[in-house]
Amino acid sequence: MKKFQNVTIKGTKDGLTLHLDDSCSYEELKKELDHKLTESARSREDRLISVKVQVGNRLLTNEQEEELRELIRHKKNLVVDSISSNVITKEEAVKLKEENEIVSVARIIRSGQVLQVPGDLLLVGDVNPGGTVIAGGNIFIMGTLKGIAHAGFYGDKEAIVAASIMKPSQIRISDCITRAPDKAQDDEKREMECAYINDQEQITVDRLQVLMHLRPNISRLEGGY
Structure with missing residues (x-):
């Protein structure tokens, strides 16, 4: 009689974990499961x-994943929490790469223009009033920020906005928003600053040097991605 060895069921405090062998055929795996x-x-x-x-x-x-979900759901009192794999599709890999790379752009973002990237943005140039830059990750501006900067667009609250001269009309990080600084502050000399979400879930603008303590993992250069 054939022994079933392709499916291992382990009980945990949170429920069940099913380990499915990846060397057998899919149909064989379904039958044993x-x-x-x-x-x-x-x-x-x-x-x-x-x-x-x-x-x-x-x-x-997608069809095979749904088949497994249906098979498990049809068993009494089982609810599928997740299905995880060690491999991803080419499209998923490209998307992951885009979300974790720095896009460098050398230009001026003028009024009415919007520049958006999926990962980090390094802008060599200014963001004029009425201009907008948006990034899924961090925003680094080698120039003056006078328009709108929205970092962590997809919900990353660890994202930051940094600029050589920080005079924004608005800064957004994830779902947090700051108002434009008042005129007295706007007239001050503001150089090499960064904005981040603090412990009170509010955006704070501070000198750039605080980043090494607040976001020690912000650099992806050492060791590569």
Whole structure:
């Protein structure tokens, strides 16, 4: 009689973890998963149990992932929490690379213009009043910021905005927004500053040197990505 070895079920304090072998065929894996979940259902108590599925180095199609979800959901009191894999598609890899790279742009962002990048932005130039720069990550401006800068566009509250001369009309980081500085502040000389979200969930503008303490992992240059 064939031994079932492609599916391992482990109980945790949060529910069940299913380890699915990545070397067998998908159809073989489905059959064994169905068999083992049916067998284990006999000993489970009558309550909802969260299930995490780990498929190792197997890349599932959307259809296969939905099949596994349906198979598990049809078993009594099982709820699929997540399905995780060690591999990703080429499109996902490209997106991940874009979100973690620095895009360098040398230009002036004039009134009415919007520059947006998926990852970090290094702008060599000014952002004029009425101009807007948006980044999924951090924004570094080698010039004067007089317009709008929105860092952490996709929700990254660790993102920062830095500029050689900081005179913004507005700064946004994730879902936090600052108002424009008053005229007295705007007339002051403001050089090499950065904006970040502090412990009170508010945006603070401070000297650039504080970054090494507040965001020690902000540099991706040492060791590469």
